[in-house]
Amino acid sequence: MVRALDGVDLDVWSGEMVAIVGPSGSGKTTLINLLSCLDAPDAGTLTVAGRGVTDLGEEALTEVRRGRIGFVFQKFHLLPALTVAENVELPQLFLRQSIDRAHTLEVLRTVGLEQRAAHLPRELSGGQMQRVAVARALITRPAILIADEPTGNLDRANGEALFALFRRLIDRDGLAVVVTTHNFHLAEQADRIITLEDGRIIRQEQRRRIGTGNVTGD
Numbered sequence: 001m002v003r004a005l006d007g008v009d010l011d012v013w014s015g016e017m018v019a020i021v022g023p024s025g026s027g028k029t030t031l032i033n034l035l036s037c038l039d040a041p042d043a044g045t046l047t048v049a050g051r052g053v054t055d056l057g058e059e060a061l062t063e064v065r066r067g068r069i070g071f072v073f074q075k076f077h078l079l080p081a082l083t084v085a086e087n088v089e090l091p092q093l094f095l096r097q098s099i100d101r102a103h104t105l106e107v108l109r110t111v112g113l114e115q116r117a118a119h120l121p122r123e124l125s126g127g128q129m130q131r132v133a134v135a136r137a138l139i140t141r142p143a144i145l146i147a148d149e150p151t152g153n154l155d156r157a158n159g160e161a162l163f164a165l166f167r168r169l170i171d172r173d174g175l176a177v178v179v180t181t182h183n184f185h186l187a188e189q190a191d192r193i194i195t196l197e198d199g200r201i202i203r204q205e206q207r208r209r210i211g212t213g214n215v216t217g218d
């Protein structure tokens with residue numbers, strides 16, 4: 001059996017950006033998937049926004065995942081036939097929430113793309129596409145944003161712009177952001193850097209002390 005993670009203990013606080021770094025195969029995506037409730041741990045507990053999720057059934061887990069957690073992926077995963085606004089509203093469609101275009105435009109304004117609401121993804125740059133993906137992640141007002149290599153397909157300037165956007169959201173909304181990256185320069189913008197190696201946390205560097213409420217716990 002491969003032990004992808006071993007004895008990892010992690011709390012994430014609202015208003016905090018946590019960067020997870022480490023070599024390829026060290027367990028970053030595995031850890032992110034656990035935090036995302038996409039995988040269940042063999043042992044241990046997981047709490048999201050004060051709610052124990054370790055023993056929840058698949059349906060309840062899906063609800064937590066969609067309602068409390070926003071996801072950003074390396075490859076954006078926008079639907080090419082939908083407009084920017086429709087892409088952003090997709091999670092609400094899944095959650096059967098009422099769609100409010102004014103709210104959508106407000107979220108798009110947050111990521112600087114209000115003017116692009118009616119455009120198709122192919123009419124955008126990579127950096128813009130990733131900001132649409134961030135807007136899509138924010139539309140359900142999540143407590144935590146989880147991003148696995150979100151700058152992996154971006155150039156340096158767009159990568160930095162994305163991290164600056166994360167920081168604005170953290171300061172404005174008290175969002176928690178957990179982000180994996182291979183880019184140490186970007187990781188240094190986080191409040192805490194966690195280094196994984198062979199499925200273990202080998203180093204935790206607290207760069208800025210903050211935190212008001214527990215979002216996820218071991």
Ligand SMILES: Nc1ncnc2c1ncn2[C@@H]1O[C@H](COP(=O)(O)OP(=O)(O)OP(=O)(O)O)[C@@H](O)[C@H]1O
Binds near residue numbers: 003
């Ligand atoms: N579905 C799976 N089944 C079995 N082993 C897996 C599975 N997914 C990942 N692993 C193993 O778990 C370990 C951690 O993999 P993980 O994908 O979390 O690494 P990572 O740090 O995200 O790497 P990268 O930087 O390349 O994305 C590796 O040894 C990997 O081979």
Ligand SMILES: [Mg+2]
Binds near residue numbers: 028029030148
């Ligand atoms: Mg990975």
